[in-house]
Every structure is written in C-alpha cells, then in structure tokens.
Amino acid sequence: MTQITLVEGDITEQQVDVVVNAANTSLLGGGGVDGAIHRKGGPDILAACRELRAGHYGKGLSVGRAVATTAGRLPARWVVHTVGPVYLAEEYEERAGLLASCYRESLRVSVELGARSVAFPAISAGVYGWPLEDAARIALTAVAEAAAPTVEEARFVLFGDAAYETYLRVERELAQRN
Template structure:
C-alpha cells in the first residue's frame, strides 16, 4: 500500500524518484515552485522543456495535463511538470476537476516511468490563488483515488512537500477530515 506523507520543506531538496513541478503552461520556468525547480535543476530541465514546446506543446501544456523531463541537478530522476488552474479562472467544478487531474496525471506518469517515491507541491496555491484548505482536500482525494487503481498503485510513497507551517496544517486538517472513523468526515 502506498504511503501518503505530509512534510514541511523545500521540494528541491527531496531525495525522491520524481518531483512534481507546479509549472506554467509555457514550461519555460517562472516563479514559486516552478522557478525554484528550474534554478536548482539547472539547464537540462529547460532544454527538455524547450524540446517539448518545439514538438508536442507549441501552444504550451494545457491545464490539468502533465509531462515528464529529466531532473537535471535535483536529487531525483524525473520532474513531472503539471499546469494547475487559476482559482476563479473558470467555474468552480471545472477548476476543481482540472486541479485533481494535475495530481492524477502526475502520479500516472511517474509510475509509468518506474518511479516509486514522488514529491508533490500544493499545485495552484501560489500566484494561481487556490485557497489552501480547498486545494488540500482536492489534492488528497485525487491522490487517494488514483492510488486505488491503475499504475499509480505501484508507488511506494507520495510525499506532499509543503512550503510553510500554514500549508502543512491545512493538509493535515484535510487528511484528518478525509480519514474514515471517529476523526473523519468532520467528526473531530
């Protein structure tokens, strides 16, 4: 059974098989997690992203989709780039489905590449403005659903790496609300 862990830290320092990047659609780097991953990973990541743009994604990576590149200088084998939705950029249900798709597609790609341990950020919660508590609920449910079936079930660990204590608390509270039993379903 896959372990889902929550930690506060720097995603670029995680010794894992794959790191998920909260990318922008250009795939050419940016701010937040995206900029940090490109800076720490070095030019190899950008070079592969440019090739993807030149071949399959001339107009950019669509929201909710994911692609895999090298991890360059990161202590990982791969980076899975995914583009989250901007909060309020579309009707809520569609945005929530696109956010969940980021996690599902990222885990599938990592598992298909033979990765076993995946570090994941809180996608869309930075400049894209998704409220942390809601994003945490969507993320955890999507990961649990994806791990219950398909290639992602082969992962050993999905590690949510949260930037600060407030984000970690939001994910812990969402996890506790999703767990069955006396502490789950808002009972606790």
C-alpha cells in the same frame, strides 16, 4: 497501496524518483515552485522543456495535463510538470476537476516512468489563488483515489508551517469521514 506523507520543506531537496512541478503552460520556467525547480535543477530541465515545446507541446502544456523531463541537478530522477488552474469561484466545478487531474495525471506519468516515490507541491495554492484548505482537500482526495500501483509514497512537500498544518488538518478530517 500508496502511502501519503506530509512534510514541511523545500521540494527541490527531496530525494525521490519524481518531483512534481507546478508549471505554467509555457513549460519554460516561472515563479514560485516552478522557478525554484528550474533554478536548482539547472539548465538541463529548461533544455528538456524547450525540446518538448519544439515537438508535441508546441503550444505549451494544457491545464490538468502532465509531462516528464530530466531532473537535472535535483536529487530526483525526473520532474513531472503539470499546469494547475487559476482559481475562479464562478468556474469552481470545472476548475476543481482540472486541479484533481493535475494529481492524477502526474501519478499516471510517474507510473509510466516506474517511479516508487513522488513529491508534490500544493498545486495552484500560490499565485494561482486557490484557497489552501480546498486545494488540500482536492489534492489529498485525488491522490488517495488514484490508481498508482508502483508508487509506494506520495509525499506532499509544503512550504511553511501554515501550509503544513492546513494539509495535516484536512488529512485528519478526510480520515474521519472514511
């Protein structure tokens, strides 16, 4: 059974098997978590992403999917890149399903790699505009329900006290319901 933990901190400093990157469809870097992972991980991550784009992912990575690369200079073994949906209230159901898919697909790829520990950011909760409380509920539920037999720890690494406190509150609410 996968243990879910919450920490406030910098995802690029996590000593885990897999760091999940909230990537964009291009896989070639961006802002937020994506930019931080590419900067700290160094050129090997970008080179691996370019190889993916030159092959099977010529048009980029679809929203809700995940793919692995080296972690470069990060203290992790791999980076699993996933593309979260942009929040649009009028398309909530479809996009909430895609957000949950980001977590399930990232865990699936992590299991294929043999990972025992995975660090997640709050996917889509930054510039993609997903309301943090709802993003936390979707993330925590998706990870708790996912079949990830080799993953011993799923760690949510939250940037800032407000994000950490929100995830902690949602985690408690979900635990009371079960």
